[in-house]
Amino acid sequence: MAVGIWQRLDQAGRNSVPFSTTVAAMLVGMMPLQLPDYSFVAPPLTLMAIYYWAIYRPDLLKPYMAFGIGVLQDLLGGSPLGMSALVYVLAYWLVLTQRRYFLGNSFWFLWLGFALVAVGAGAVQWVAYSLMTAHLVGPGNVVAQALLAIVLFPVPAWCFSKLHRSLLS
Amino acid sequence: MRALLQRFSFLLMVLAAIGLMMMTRVDPVFIDAARARVTDAFAPILGFIARPAGAVASVLESGHQLTALYAENQRLREDNERLRQWQQTALRLEAENNSLRGLLAYKPDPAASYITARVIADPGGAFVRTLVVMAGQRDGVRRGQAAMAGQGVIGRVVQVGEWSSRILLVTDLNARIPVVLETTRQRAMLSGDNSDQPRLMYIPRGVEPTVGERVFTSGHGGLFPAGLPVGIVAATHDGETRVTPIVDLSRIEYVQLVDFGIPGGLAAEAAQPGGMQ
Numbered sequence: 001m002a003v004g005i006w007q008r009l010d011q012a013g014r015n016s017v018p019f020s021t022t023v024a025a026m027l028v029g030m031m032p033l034q035l036p037d038y039s040f041v042a043p044p045l046t047l048m049a050i051y052y053w054a055i056y057r058p059d060l061l062k063p064y065m066a067f068g069i070g071v072l073q074d075l076l077g078g079s080p081l082g083m084s085a086l087v088y089v090l091a092y093w094l095v096l097t098q099r100r101y102f103l104g105n106s107f108w109f110l111w112l113g114f115a116l117v118a119v120g121a122g123a124v125q126w127v128a129y130s131l132m133t134a135h136l137v138g139p140g141n142v143v144a145q146a147l148l149a150i151v152l153f154p155v156p157a158w159c160f161s162k163l164h165r166s167l168l169s
Numbered sequence: 170m171r172a173l174l175q176r177f178s179f180l181l182m183v184l185a186a187i188g189l190m191m192m193t194r195v196d197p198v199f200i201d202a203a204r205a206r207v208t209d210a211f212a213p214i215l216g217f218i219a220r221p222a223g224a225v226a227s228v229l230e231s232g233h234q235l236t237a238l239y240a241e242n243q244r245l246r247e248d249n250e251r252l253r254q255w256q257q258t259a260l261r262l263e264a265e266n267n268s269l270r271g272l273l274a275y276k277p278d279p280a281a282s283y284i285t286a287r288v289i290a291d292p293g294g295a296f297v298r299t300l301v302v303m304a305g306q307r308d309g310v311r312r313g314q315a316a317m318a319g320q321g322v323i324g325r326v327v328q329v330g331e332w333s334s335r336i337l338l339v340t341d342l343n344a345r346i347p348v349v350l351e352t353t354r355q356r357a358m359l360s361g362d363n364s365d366q367p368r369l370m371y372i373p374r375g376v377e378p379t380v381g382e383r384v385f386t387s388g389h390g391g392l393f394p395a396g397l398p399v400g401i402v403a404a405t406h407d408g409e410t411r412v413t414p415i416v417d418l419s420r421i422e423y424v425q426l427v428d429f430g431i432p433g434g435l436a437a438e439a440a441q442p443g444g445m446q
Binding site for chain 2: 027028029030031032033034035038039040041042044063064067070071072074075076077078079080081082083085086089090092093096122125126128129132133135137138141142144145
């Protein structure tokens with residue numbers, strides 16, 4: 001009986017990995033790194049985590065969790081409330097409808113898929129922000145951020161897949 | 170049926186997100202309070218992970234400094250020499266000032282008090298320029314206080330929690346600071362636009378700011394006291410003048426929140442819908 005409880009606890013812990021790594025990615029993304037100009041183009045680690053888990057374990061990172069994490073990020077980060085939530089839900093939706101193309105194919109497909117999601121997310125954020133502030137913001141930072149995110153994607157993706165393989169398979 | 174339900178739930182969440190964006194405009198006070206609560210709740214975690222980040226940054230920094238040690242030493246020696254002379258001048262001027270004030274029965278500004286706080290998060294992103302610091306209401310932080318780092322103004326406090334608060338940097342789209350130019354004493358508004366260099370607005374025609382000229386707070390609107398350095402005029406063309414902040418905003422580790430004891434002061438906040446206000 002005792003084994004049953006421990007096993008269940010262990011399983012629950014393992015099942016919470018997608019959610020907790022996504023929250024951790026969000027918090028790590030807010031670290032003050034004191035690199036010149038870094039924070040303007042800081043790669044969206046949260047988006048990467050949501051993308052990865054929505055493809056591999058959508059049963060463990062549910063869409064409403066992506067929404068909740070987005071709201072949390074907006075509250076913590078000072079961005080207009082609802083903006084990140086909107087982006088994450090849309091990204092999740094996109095990934096879910098195209099999931100079979102990414103799953104099982106080579107890493108290149110995964111990467112390409114993320115490139116599309118990153119560009120789309122940047123565009124949605126840019127439009128939403130410009131509408132909200134009634135002010136056309138220069139797209140330079142958004143473009144730079146998306147490019148950097150695409151270039152750096154393999155690093156976090158590798159970390160997620162390590163965790164995925166060791167804890168969830 | 171399941172697919173339909175799923176699509177419906179996604180639509181619902183998209184609408185909810187848009188609804189939240191609207192709510193920011195309808196009830197910003199409530200949203201602000203929520204932000205403060207959440208930031209408070211996460212401040213210990215953010216503070217914890219900011220420490221190793223600071224350590225890594227300082228290691229990188231010291232490696233960089235080692236390579237430039239000799240030249241830096243030389244420069245500092247010269248600087249020191251020059252500053253000693255300035256110190257003498259400053260002391261003389263201070264004494265003169267004091268005696269003249271005595272003659273005029275001048276009423277000095279209330280003394281300022283400082284709160285020093287560690288930066289625990291730099292949320293970044295392409296749209297907002299804010300910092301979260303580890304000091305809040307219980308440390309005496311109030312909304313609207315000026316935030317300084319080193320020698321210059323970096324922004325002001327826009328959100329105060331119990332033990333954490335948020336600073337809106339001068340480069341943010343929503344930041345407006347009344348300033349005055351050093352040489353012409355021309356007033357202007359320093360207005361952030363999310364770029365590295367905020368813009369000087371409302372300069373009358375014919376007034377040409379010179380590059381390298383310093384920009385100080387003017388004290389108008391009562392938000393900041395007059396005479397705090399903010400930046401240096403970097404470039405001016407086509408009637409658009411850009412100012413480089415005097416403090417390197419990407420390398421702030423500690424922030425001084427300054428309470429100048431001036432009453433009122435929120436009048437100068439230019440209300441912008443959407444982001445932090």
